[in-house]
Amino acid sequence: xxxxxxxxxxxxxxxxxxxxxxxxxxxxxxxxxxxxxxxxxxxxxxxxxxxxxxxxxxxxxxxxxxxxxxxxxxxxxxxxxxxxxxxxxxxxxxxxxxxxxxxxxxxxxxxxxxxxxxxxxxxxxxxxxxxxxxxxxxxxxxxxxxxxxxxxxxxxxxxxxxxxxxxxxxxxxxxxxx
Amino acid sequence: xxxxxxxxxxxxxxxxxxxxxxxxxxxxxxxxxxxxxxxxxxxxxxxxxxxxxxxxxxxxxxxxxxxxxxxxxxxxxxxxxxxxxxxxxxxxxxxxxxx
Numbered sequence: 001x002x003x004x005x006x007x008x009x010x011x012x013x014x015x016x017x018x019x020x021x022x023x024x025x026x027x028x029x030x031x032x033x034x035x036x037x038x039x040x041x042x043x044x045x046x047x048x049x050x051x052x053x054x055x056x057x058x059x060x061x062x063x064x065x066x067x068x069x070x071x072x073x074x075x076x077x078x079x080x081x082x083x084x085x086x087x088x089x090x091x092x093x094x095x096x097x098x099x100x101x102x103x104x105x106x107x108x109x110x111x112x113x114x115x116x117x118x119x120x121x122x123x124x125x126x127x128x129x130x131x132x133x134x135x136x137x138x139x140x141x142x143x144x145x146x147x148x149x150x151x152x153x154x155x156x157x158x159x160x161x162x163x164x165x166x167x168x169x170x171x172x173x174x175x176x177x178x
Numbered sequence: 179x180x181x182x183x184x185x186x187x188x189x190x191x192x193x194x195x196x197x198x199x200x201x202x203x204x205x206x207x208x209x210x211x212x213x214x215x216x217x218x219x220x221x222x223x224x225x226x227x228x229x230x231x232x233x234x235x236x237x238x239x240x241x242x243x244x245x246x247x248x249x250x251x252x253x254x255x256x257x258x259x260x261x262x263x264x265x266x267x268x269x270x271x272x273x274x275x276x277x
Binding site for chain 2: 005008009012013014016017020021024028040041044045046048049052053056060089090093094142143144145146147148149151152
């Protein structure tokens with residue numbers, strides 16, 4: 001197989017898989033503050049799952065970024081990974097991905113440093129996970145090569161819809177009754 | 179459900195997505211309906227030569243010994259043709275240049 005073709009396949013695969021891993025991370029995070037997954041597990045195992053998913057999306061997200069950097073057709077510079085809206089084509093679509101990645105890094109690093117941080121500050125930073133997911137979804141919707149495939153689209157929309165519903169419920173009602 | 183089961187389940191789901199995504203991408207290498215279509219080249223036309231390179235001139239289609247005139251050819255024998263088909267009055271091409 002042509003190396004560039006393989007890199008292109010890796011970029012698409014890791015993009016979709018990292019989206020799935022992040023969906024699990026966000027869902028488990030919301031479940032900690034609601035009772036929707038009480039039937040599945042208590043808070044302690046859910047918290048362990050939420051922390052564990054970090055080690056799923058980090059290699060997948062890194063693989064997605066590295067593959068796009070190596071892809072000669074994508075024309076992504078290292079600076080585009082951090083600074084959004086600088087890509088010569090599709091600046092908005094790819095910039096949304098850059099923004100979501102920036103937020104994701106901030107959220108993750110601050111979570112690792114939670115004990116050294118002000119608790120209220122950490123909570124507000126962590127709440128930007130919802131914003132991060134919206135940016136990620138818009139990035140996938142506007143630039144994903146496979147987003148319009150029926151199966152991919154159905155799963156992606158379903159995951160996003162479920163997270164949106166749970167997130168809205170969490171914001172409006174707080175902890176949902178059993 | 180214990181935490182190890184949740185972790186294992188999430189790992190299995192993620193690996194399933196990886197495998198399924200790779201298979202799908204391999205079967206659908208190109209997607210004309212993809213929202214982004216980056217340019218393949220650096221912007222130059224497909225037939226534009228690089229700067230500083232001029233096309234190699236073709237050699238003249240003339241024999242080394244000079245431009246020979248074609249010797250007069252003898253008229254070709256008359257052919258029995260199908261009705262509606264007429265023989266031409268032009269001399270037949272019976273001789274070619276000798277290299």
